[in-house]
Amino acid sequence: MARYFTTEHEWIDVDGDVATVGITDYAQEQLGDIVFVDLPEDGAEIAKGKDAAVVESVKAASDVYSPVSGTVVEANAALQDDPALVNSDPEGEGWFFKLAIADESELAGLMDEAAYREFVANL
Amino acid sequence: MNAPNKSGWKPAMQAAGSGEGSAATHTGNRALMLEEPLIFEIGHRETTGVDLPAPSSGGSDRLGRFARTAPIDLPGLSEPETVRHYTRLSRQNYAIDLGLFPLGSCTMKHNPRLNEKVARLPGFADVHPLQPVDTVQGALAVIDELARWLIALTGMHAVAMSPKAGAHGELCGILCIRAALDARGESGRTVILVPESAHGTNPATAAFAGFSVEEVPANADGRVDLPALKARLARGGDGAGDVAGVMITNPNTCGLFERDMKAISDAVHDAGGYVYCDGANFNAIVGRVRPGDLGIDAMHINLHKTFSTPHGGGGPGSGPVVLSEALAPFMPLPYTARTADGHIHLVEEERADAFSEEHFGGVMQSFGRMTAFHGQMGMFTRALTYILSHGADGLRQVAEDAVLNANYVLRSLEDVLDAPFARSGPCMHEALFSDAGFGGGLSTLDLAKGLIDEGFHPMTVYFPLVVHGAMLVEPTETESKAALDQFIGALRHLAERARAGDETLKAAPVHAPRRRLDETQAARRPVLTWGGTDPR
């Protein structure tokens, strides 16, 4: 299983042709206490770089973009009851949605973990 | 799960005395600081504070099958309990009547009580909007007279009076632009340009009216980047561009006058667009500068800002929109027209075509109605009273004193608070500071909450978005020099504590009716009605 990152602070785990997407620890720290996550519906088709979810803190709402194109196969229902999971475990239990990847070649432009850590260190 | 408040006021009262530095009291009250339960905790369905005839039984009933059977579950209070409940609640509010209220962009100035008295004259307060126009000539005269003042003060061609508040006025202006473009056959213009320092209502309004929104950058001075704007306009090509117009606040939200306003207007007009001016800050220039001389096509005027109708804890407002000759024919219904005999017509009750040529110099093509009835009459009477009290000379003095007070604050504090645009020249009616130089992880919010303990309402914080940790201070013309000096002293003291990293500020306020409130809990587990269910 490979993990990639975007410059918009999303992470994406690829397992076969299914990808799991969430926001990074850096992103959740910047946002502060997460109070609500608006997730895509099952079956929604989302293009790479387009709005897929909205994550809200008390004073801000941020769009989450899909790192690759695909069809949503599952949204993380646990976030509806406990959006704080995004703060406590952003890169684990706080995942947002799973996608059936449409085009694996889109993964090519994404960063690996080391590249992302360096990207963040330079912000 | 909603936490039921059935025992709400007991725990609240018991906890009320437990704050640092305060001795607990039996009731939870502390002398004149009084806790107050909700009406749902003290009222009863069987209690009422009004005397009505006993409901008569028998007789005809025309409710059909719709007669109510279930209780509404509304608690009632007797009159003394009611008066006490709301009086005690009122004492937990800060207000302009209590002291300086330096909310930048919001303009909290004194609300003269003559305005309140006049608005309550039965001849204004007890008149129905659909009475025959012969029976409401005085009310229409108020609209007509206020309209004439607004047109004269802004140097514009006409004014739409019905918008209900500033944001509704923005919508009115933007719809006039849309209608004018459609009438020109240029429906393909779908982009509204908005500076990044704009009020949130600007992009929201443009989107609400079906436009797409693009941001225009600011220059290092805190003003619109004119070359960037021109470059964007040029992208549209040979006059058949995609830009419908710009929305610009002037004076802008950094408290600066847009020096290039005329050049901006010319560039937009040359590109075939219209210029909308957010008039939230008109109070800085009223009587000294006429927006009509700067090439503006539409501008709303927040009567509650410039003309001092009370904010009332969040409204009502009123947002008349002055219009250029190009946009005037598209203004919303209804409007008034005065004929030579002195009679004032309400155009809509009477047909527009009877007045178009004679009154407006062209054929009216109103885009339609934005609200039921005729607008915020209760605000018109107050604003007109305020305007007549000041007169043309007094209004000019209002702008000058507002600008003088803001510059006095700016120059008295720029050595202890970072003022990012202080070198851009004088400010207008508001002074902008940032959190640069604060130590110990302290933020703008901490300083703002510290002001509460000093007996002041905080300034506007974190707006405009273009300045980090922005603090926008608008003292208004209402403040005396002594009041300003006291405020400056308090803010100096707080700024020094913030620079020194005094962490006790993070606990502020400690003297207010409540300490900092848990907004995260409020948003994660919303409890929006008493005894209600969790919206999730």
Place this chain on the structure above:
Amino acid sequence: MRYLPLTDSDRQAMLSTIGAGSIDDLFADVPREAWLDGPIEGLPLHASEQAVERHMRKLARQNVTAGDVPFFLGAGAYRHHIPASVDHIIQRGEFLTAYTPYQPEIAQGTLQMLFEFQTQVARLYGCAVANASLYDGSTACWEAIGMARRITRRNLAILDAGLHPHYVEVARTMARFTGDRIDHVPPVLEAGCGEDALIARIKAAEPSCVVVQYPDILGRIPDLARIGAAAREQGALLIAVNTEPVALGAIRSPGEEGADIVVGEGQALGVGLQFGGPYLGLFAVRDPRHVRQMPGRLCGETVDAEGRRGFVLTLSTREQHIRREKATSNICTNSGLCALAFSVHMTLLGEKGLRALAAENHRLACHAAERLAQVPGVRLLNDTFFNEFTLLLGCDARAVVRRLAGNGVLAGVSLGRLYPDQPQLAEGLVVAVTETTTEEDISALADALQEALA
């Protein structure tokens, strides 16, 4: 100038602190050609309190005051008695001169009031959640249509024939710019509300919502439950519009009848006629899951740092100051002080008072309808009504209203005024009767009508 505290010597001292030579230096960024060198010509100079009051009183006297004559106007704005304590409370400076409660530690008075208001409105409407107010009923109605579009992702709104024509016009105006489609037909002068015709329109379409006024513009009470069932079958939301909150003390709540969104005009309680504004937009939803699609401010309960109960504005990420072009609405300032007036009036009434007030309105209206229907040439249209009904005069009611106004009787709202383009409605006169109407008023109207129609 009585509202300006600075003295000339203050101004001089402040200018020297600033380092400016004169006030003109502070306006240096304004291009010289845009300066006005003196007060704007043609406008009067400042005036004393007495002089201004005299002028305004003169204008006020040129209006016929509702309370001075037999008065029967309604059609979206109602005259009720407002207890004296309501005006006293809203004139307290701490409410009157406060701002939107963005600093909750020093705004608990306004916030707790809003929380109570939201609860009162939700209960009155039979809903789960109400917001902290919008401008008025007509704009609230449009906001509800927009919300239905966001929820259903459809853009056809079906408006019932009985919806207030101003509300219809506001929706039509806005729809022209947003790409929504509006399906509306004018009302028919019949005793019932035409539910069958409406349901046929619903079944023939895939609307986002069906908008029904309850009671309607002619005073009739439509069968919301039946209409709602048809709407649900088509996947549409039922939006109920109420322009007379006192009615809900006597008839079932729209939420109880199955409305998904309930909006209305709150003016009738506490606010007064005021020639049409400021009024009070009410907005509530039956399903709490719809709350994130709601427009306008919401007040919620929480605790402070010491664990004490307190209130804050919440779920603000829906609003323009955060969400900007993606906000649910562009509304900022709402009708805060009118919400306070409504809430105080409702607290004074309580369940018992509101039910008694509603019963009294209905009793008087029934009596008036019977009395007026006895006037030769006059026919009562309605099967059902609360405190407002439609009379058919057999001639142009608009001319009759004007003639009666000349004789000192404000008879009601003619359908010709409301529907100038629908001559088939011209004989209709909408008459409202409230607890402020006296037996003498009813007799005066009956006599005046008899004379006018003779």
